[in-house]
Amino acid sequence: MEFTENPWKTLTSTVVYDNNWLKIRHEEVVTPANTPGIYGVVSFKNKAVVVVPIDQDGYTYLVGQYRYPLDEYSWEVPEGGAPVGTDLLESARRELKEETGLEAEKWTMIGRIHTSNSATDEEGFLYIAEELSQGAHEPEETEQLQIRRVSLADAVDMVMNSEITDALSVCALLKVARLKQI
Structure with a gap:
């Protein structure tokens, strides 16, 4: 079995930090196990x-x-x-x-x-x-x-x-x- 589709669901996404080089998001998610969770994501510019x-x-x-x-x-x-x-x-x-x-x-x-x-x-x-x-x-x-x-x-x-x-x-x-x- 090949897993190619995204099993995560994003409920909310909030930018908690932002500067000239990166931003950090705090996200509330539903995990692949169908349980609630959180995720922190660093996005580079x-x-x-x-x-x-x-x-x-x-x-x-x-x-x-x-x-x-x-x-x-x-x-x-x-x-x-x-x-x-x-x-x-x-x-x-x-x-x-x-x-x-x-x-x-x-x-x-x-x-x-x-x-x-x-x-x-x-x-x-x-x-x-x-x-x-x-x-x-x-x-x-x-x-x-x-x-x-x-x-x-x-x-x-x-x-x-x-x-x-x-x-x-x-x-x-x-x-x-x-x-x-x-």
Whole structure:
């Protein structure tokens, strides 16, 4: 038996928080077991764009920054937000340039993911950027970034050793490793 229809029923939906980046809804529902329940949903106002840049030597570029919600430093691939309705590839190009100064001639979309689908509607789009050229990076004023050039194999090792824990980066790097047979 295949379950494709939504077994949940929404009775009420109230926005309890709203800012420039996300909104949170409190919903009263009827569950698939036909019992009353509640659900909290975080809706993002941007799609996530994630870029694994690969240079002519097979190296990639990681971005290091302090992540306030986690209260820890994080190594990630370049990533950022694409306002809903905007061109995803253009947003990916912008994020790569802002965070690393890199520009790419060749772009390949390699997938789409949901980061935490039990509580949020966040959707990420994964790209490989190749045929790179270097310019000056232009980080946002809230970003204090470090850039690290590492082999793809070393980046995958960082994922496997939990040195890279950002879900978007983990997914993108493992997908690239599989595609490139690393």
